[in-house]
Amino acid sequence: MSAAIQLAVDSDLSHVALVARAVRAICADFLDAEAADAVELSLVEAINNVIKHGYEGKPGKDVGVLVSLQKDRVTIEVVDRALPIEAAVFERSSDPFAFDETNLDDVPEGGMGLALIRMSMDEVEYMSRDGENRLRMTKLIPPRG
Amino acid sequence: VLDLSGVEFVDSSGLGAIVSCLKRLGPRGSLAIAGAQGSVQRLFTLTRMDRVFPLHETVDAAVDSLSG
Numbered sequence: 273m274s275a276a277i278q279l280a281v282d283s284d285l286s287h288v289a290l291v292a293r294a295v296r297a298i299c300a301d302f303l304d305a306e307a308a309d310a311v312e313l314s315l316v317e318a319i320n321n322v323i324k325h326g327y328e329g330k331p332g333k334d335v336g337v338l339v340s341l342q343k344d345r346v347t348i349e350v351v352d353r354a355l356p357i358e359a360a361v362f363e364r365s366s367d368p369f370a371f372d373e374t375n376l377d378d379v380p381e382g383g384m385g386l387a388l389i390r391m392s393m394d395e396v397e398y399m400s401r402d403g404e405n406r407l408r409m410t411k412l413i414p415p416r417g
Numbered sequence: 418v419l420d421l422s423g424v425e426f427v428d429s430s431g432l433g434a435i436v437s438c439l440k441r442l443g444p445r446g447s448l449a450i451a452g453a454q455g456s457v458q459r460l461f462t463l464t465r466m467d468r469v470f471p472l473h474e475t476v477d478a479a480v481d482s483l484s485g
Contacts (some may be wrong), residue, residue: 289426309456318426373468376444381436384429384464391463 276340283323283333283354291337293314298339299346302413311411317385318350318407326354326405342375343413345394345400350407355409356400362386419470422452427460436441439469449479 277298281291296312303311319335327333336351368387372378391394395410419435421427439448448471453461461467473479 279423294451305455309459312426313428316426320428320430369463371465371466373465376440376469379436379439379466379469381433384430384432387465388429414471416420 274340274342276338279337279339281319281335281337282331283327283335284331285320285329285384287331288316288319288323288388290321291319291345295337295339295348299341302341302346303411307411307413311346314389314392314409315348315350317333317389318348318409320356321385322352322354322405325357327350328355337388347409348409348411350409353403353404354405356405357386357398362398418449418451418476418483420451420476420479421457422454423475424453424457425455427457429464432460432464432466435470436466447483449473449477449483451476 279291280370281287290301292312295315299308299311300409316336316350319371320339323329324334333354334352338349338351340347364386366378371380389409393409394412396406397405397408399408419437435448439446442448448470450461451473452475453472458472461470461472471482473482
């Protein structure tokens with residue numbers, strides 16, 4: 273079975289939890305609880321980034337979410353027409369969680385979203401073309417056995 | 418002590434806010450987490466924030482850890 277569904281949400285931080293819960297419910301038959309948690313968290317982080325950084329906190333802009341369900345994978349795309357993530361920021365390999373816990377100044381208060389998405393999902397791609405940005409996040413479904 | 422037993426979801430903004438609280442307490446302050454479950458507990462371990470905030474099953478255990 274494969275299916276796809278598209279959602280659209282206004283760039284308002286108060287709507288993010290709702291759309292993430294909706295997507296979690298859409299994926300419920302395909303993912304176990306831990307994988308659904310990973311998808312929900314990644315989607316929240318991705319949309320938060322679009323609203324806070326891309327649209328600079330402005331409401332009234334469009335954020336699209338495309339959910340595609342396949343036998344072996346769930347793919348979530350977040351589509352916006354905001355300022356794109358710079359390649360250097362997207363590719364940054366430094367780990368925000370490699371902090372020194374004995375030094376409070378070293379513990380991050382932000383800049384964790386993309387790293388969390390990478391840790392939670394199996395594949396993460398970013399495309400920006402003609403003013404449209406697309407973050408594609410894939411969670412693989414292990415074969416039953 | 419921060420009781421998260423009724424919290425089902427925390428994202429990195431929430432985690433950052435908890436870190437900010439700890440920083441505002443200053444060098445002599447400490448903050449212990451109680452009752453984190455499921456995805457909330459996993460977020461703390463995934464981000465290694467469990468090294469900064471000791472996780473306790475109950476509020477009583479968290480209080481004990483800070484008064485010890």
